[in-house]
Amino acid sequence: SQKIEQNSEALNIQEGKTATLTCNYTNYSPAYLQWYRQDPGRGPVFLLLIRENEKEKRKERLKVTFDTTLKQSLFHITASQPADSATYLCALDAGSARQLTFGSGTQLTVLP
Amino acid sequence: NAGVTQTPKFQVLKTGQSMTLQCAQDMNHNSMYWYRQDPGMGLRLIYYSASEGTTDKGEVPNGYNVSRLNKREFSLRLESAAPSQTSVYFCASRTTGRGNTEAFFGQGTRLTVV
Numbered sequence: 253s254q255k256i257e258q259n260s261e262a263l264n265i266q267e268g269k270t271a272t273l274t275c276n277y278t279n280y281s282p283a284y285l286q287w288y289r290q291d292p293g294r295g296p297v298f299l300l301l302i303r304e305n306e307k308e309k310r311k312e313r314l315k316v317t318f319d320t321t322l323k324q325s326l327f328h329i330t331a332s333q334p335a336d337s338a339t340y341l342c343a344l345d346a347g348s349a350r351q352l353t354f355g356s357g358t359q360l361t362v363l364p
Numbered sequence: 365n366a367g368v369t370q371t372p373k374f375q376v377l378k379t380g381q382s383m384t385l386q387c388a389q390d391m392n393h394n395s396m397y398w399y400r401q402d403p404g405m406g407l408r409l410i411y412y413s414a415s416e417g418t419t420d421k422g423e424v425p426n427g428y429n430v431s432r433l434n435k436r437e438f439s440l441r442l443e444s445a446a447p448s449q450t451s452v453y454f455c456a457s458r459t460t461g462r463g464n465t466e467a468f469f470g471q472g473t474r475l476t477v478v
Binding site: 261293356 | 368395397399404405406407408409412414420422423454456458460464465466467468469470471472
């Protein structure tokens, strides 16, 4: 069966360090992979999308990589700040099937 | 520009009662989704609609029905609520087809079934 795993439920890091979150998947061939941020009591908010033929995507302090051989995406936040504390969700997009399937998320806490 | 609007925001139901969660989007998106979110479970897809007039089951459809009333509106109905349906429900929409786009989410409906 299809499975999406995000490396850990919770991750604590010191302010200024780089946070690295992992999304692994099995029995799936996504055309796109997306990352979202969710704050308590709010709906997820889109951050970045990467296509299967792209290795890396950047947006300001965010960087996403996508390795379809390893079936893995890494999400990096450089120079992290306490305001980056939130739950981060990866989502697999099979393209033509129109479904968007989410992982369970990683709760990131950036300590001042 | 309201984006995705869900109503109600909070609801308490007794076991066996029925209710409909409403969702509307004003971004002309063709695809709409209903998810439920439980602690430690992430977002699980209940139903989705790739276009007006079509609906498909997701991962956890049992106990739910949906209606894609028109391009803007996608409702979720619980015919006979059960305590296991206590959850936070999110509606989302996006454009799919010639290149899929990001999803936009509503603020969620917190449902408690007692």
